[in-house]
Amino acid sequence: QKEVEQNSGPLSVPEGAIASLNCTYSDRGSQSFFWYRQYSGKSPELIMFIYSNGDKEDGRFTAQLNKASQYVSLLIRDSQPSDSATYLCAVRIAGNMLTFGGGTRLMVKP
Amino acid sequence: DAGVIQSPRHEVTEMGQEVTLRCKPISGHDYLFWYRQTMMRGLELLIYFNNNVPIDDSGMPEDRFSAKMPNASFSTLKIQPSEPRDSAVYFCASGATGISNQPQHFGDGTRLSIL
Numbered sequence: 392q393k394e395v396e397q398n399s400g401p402l403s404v405p406e407g408a409i410a411s412l413n414c415t416y417s418d419r420g421s422q423s424f425f426w427y428r429q430y431s432g433k434s435p436e437l438i439m440f441i442y443s444n445g446d447k448e449d450g451r452f453t454a455q456l457n458k459a460s461q462y463v464s465l466l467i468r469d470s471q472p473s474d475s476a477t478y479l480c481a482v483r484i485a486g487n488m489l490t491f492g493g494g495t496r497l498m499v500k501p
Numbered sequence: 502d503a504g505v506i507q508s509p510r511h512e513v514t515e516m517g518q519e520v521t522l523r524c525k526p527i528s529g530h531d532y533l534f535w536y537r538q539t540m541m542r543g544l545e546l547l548i549y550f551n552n553n554v555p556i557d558d559s560g561m562p563e564d565r566f567s568a569k570m571p572n573a574s575f576s577t578l579k580i581q582p583s584e585p586r587d588s589a590v591y592f593c594a595s596g597a598t599g600i601s602n603q604p605q606h607f608g609d610g611t612r613l614s615i616l
Contacts, residue, residue, distance in 0.1 A: 425604055433609070434592055434607040434608060434609050434610050435544070435592075435607050436607070437604045437605075437606070440604055479544065486556075487532045487549075487551070487596050487598060487603070487605075488534075488546065488549060488557065489546075489605060490546075491543065491544040491546075492543075493543040494543060494544075
């Protein structure tokens with residue numbers, strides 16, 4: 392079992408809809424959780440991080456963390472074609488080292 | 502504020518040649534990470550440094566790979582001899598301690614093709 396798992400997709404949503412991206416992790420000692428967005432041919436860029444159970448909102452993005460169930464999700468409201476990218480979930484277990492999931496490819500159709 | 506700077510952006514070379522990838526982290530960051538990304542294996546951590554000292558190199562695939570960080574503003578990843586299966590995008594990232602949940606910031610990557 393991989394340490395950080397994501398559905399590879401593609402996840403296809405219509406413009407204006409809510410896109411829901413999920414990530415599960417295996418290590419209960421995981422401390423903080425990051426969502427990166429990666430456009431094709433580009434480098435990963437940080438969207439959000441979360442470390443406490445519950446929701447964290449930033450504009451159209453909401454990160455949700457449930458440590459008991461060991462999952463973290465990213466909701467994108469009012470999805471736009473420009474949101475089409477691969478979304479990488481990353482987990483920090485200790486120190487400054489991150490373990491990345493395989494990414495979910497999101498396609499927002501106009 | 503300049504981000505993480507990697508060079509070259511693209512490298513095409515023949516099998517058996519030595520390849521050197523370079524990285525300049527964000528000023529003030531004390532962590533530096535080297536990743537490799539392929540379609541098959543995703544984003545893999547190869548090695549990381551803290552205060553110029555290698556901390557974990559368990560991700561380095563084999564002895565053909567080596568990395569150095571001679572000072573706080575420069576690191577290299579070397580492959581010698583290179584093989585076609587080394588073809589990938591190599592990312593350098595940097596981060597800082599002392600700030601809770603400080604994320605890693607990635608460079609633009611080096612796209613390496615070994616023929």
